[in-house]
Amino acid sequence: MSVLAALYPAIKPLLFQLDPELAHTVTVKSMILAHQLGMLGSMDPGSRSVECLGLKFPNALGLAAGMDKSASAVDAWGSLGFGFVEVGTLTPRPQPGNPKPRLFRLPEHRALINRMGFNNVGIHAAVERLKKRTTKAIVGVNIGKNFDTPNDKAVDDYLYCLKAAYEVADYVAVNISSPNTKGLRDLQGEESMRTLIGALKTEQVKLSQQHGKHVPIVVKIAPDLEDLHIEALGRVFNELAVEGIIATNTTISRTAVIGHALEKEAGGLSGAPVTQRSTEVIKAFRSLLRPEIPIIGVGGIMNGRDALDKLNAGASLVQIYSGLVYAGPALIHDVLEAIR
Ligand SMILES: Cc1cc2nc3c(=O)[nH]c(=O)nc-3n(C[C@H](O)[C@H](O)[C@H](O)COP(=O)(O)O)c2cc1C
Structure with missing residues (x-):
């Protein structure tokens, strides 16, 4: 286990005194420093690699999008033990995101509410950073649209x-x-999805010829989909041969946190309250999607058991975000141990 994982239980009460976004900045900056000083170690050599999406993942655990929106610490995340790191969401132009405060902790529920609004340095700056990476971890680039781009564009x-x-x-x-x-x-509507995926697939063919490599495209979906909508999307994904899906993003539901002082804060809820729903969505898609389309399971993985539940529900890989805030880097070790 890394020094940071061992120290986290002592540091956490101090971090939780800080504004959540400031705590995030302080943690990531300390992690980058620890990495530069060689204090994070290197990827767990006992990890089991996974073939997925035509790629060889050093292990099945990834960092979910949103933690490293601007690709500022990929090498450090790799050293912490992640088999893959998903950076972003990145947009064409840099943007500041929503006004602060925009990130809230609900410790009683081991949950977060965020309405960050895709604050990021823009795709080009992130790409320049990624060119310099040295990590063996697989890197996914999560993409979105600028806040002022209308849906028809x-x-x-x-x-x-x-x-x-x-x-x-x-x-x-x-x-x-x-x-x-x-x-x-x-954009998750059936017709919008067909248009978007169709356009991306056509471009992907051109790009693969141009660059001499195939980069798989996966789609990240919400947990707040009705059963009929899930079925419709399953059909679209099969028809368009989507290469994988990520299930799920944060939820707009507040059912699990009713009565909490922060219940009315706008944004997406993550952490323990989404554990079960995201696993249900994985299960539903697993029964609908062709077997060769893998699912990356994410949502409320707070311990090794939760990760196993997602894998048993049909996920091939898993990702964490909120669990890291509550359990610290020891969660990485826990999940990898459980998978082993
Ligand atoms: C503060 C915060 C910011 C996030 N930003 C993004 C983002 O930019 N893009 C994205 O696809 N998901 C984003 N997510 C969603 C996570 O990647 C993940 O899907 C979700 O939080 C559920 O996982 P968790 O319960 O382990 O946190 C964000 C989550 C949090 C808590």
């Missing part, structure tokens, strides 16, 4: 990001499920 933003990211990405994740960009989740 959204395809252009995704195409722009796909083209820019193609050179450096091991896979590209299409985020149409964040609740904090107006209208974004409407």
Whole structure:
């Protein structure tokens, strides 16, 4: 286990005194420093590699999108033990995101509410950073649209990001499920999805010839989908031969946190309250999707058991975010141990 994992229980009460976004910045900066000083160690040599999406993942555990929105610490995340790191969401132009405060802790529920709004340095700056990476971890680039791009022009933003990211990405994740960009989740409608995926697939063929490599494209979906909608999407994904899906993003439901002082804060809820729902969505998609289409399971993995539940529900890989805030880097070790 890394020094950081061992220290986290002592540091956590101090971090939890800070504003959540400041705590995030302090933690990531300390982690980068610890990595530069060689204090994070290197990837767990006992990890089991996984073949998925035509790629060889050093292990099945990834960092979920949103933790490293601007690709500032990929090598450090790799050293902490992640088999893959998904950076972003990145948009064509840099943008500041929503006004602060926009990130809230609900410790009683081991949950977070966020309405960050895709604050990021823009796809080009992130690509430059990714060119310099040295980690063996697989790197996914999660792409979205700028907040002021209307939905009828959204395809252009995704195409722009796909083209820019193609050179450096091991896979590209299409985020149409964040609740904090107006209208974004409407892109999950059957027709919008066909248009978007169709356009991205056509471009992917051109790019693979141009770059001499195939970069798989996966789609990240919300947990707040009705059964009929899930069935419709399953059909679309099969028909369009989507290469993988990520299930799930944060939820707009507040059922699990009713009565909490922060219940009414707008944004996506993550952590323990989404554990079960995201596993149900994985199960539903697993029974609908052709077996060769893998699922990356994410949502409320707070311990090794939760990760196993997602794998047993049909996920091939898993990702964590909120669990890291509550359990610290020891969660990485826990999940890898459980998988082993
Ligand atoms: C503060 C915060 C920011 C996030 N930003 C993004 C994002 O930019 N893009 C994205 O696809 N998902 C984003 N997510 C969603 C996570 O990647 C993940 O799908 C979700 O939080 C559920 O996993 P968890 O319960 O382990 O946190 C964000 C989550 C949090 C908590």
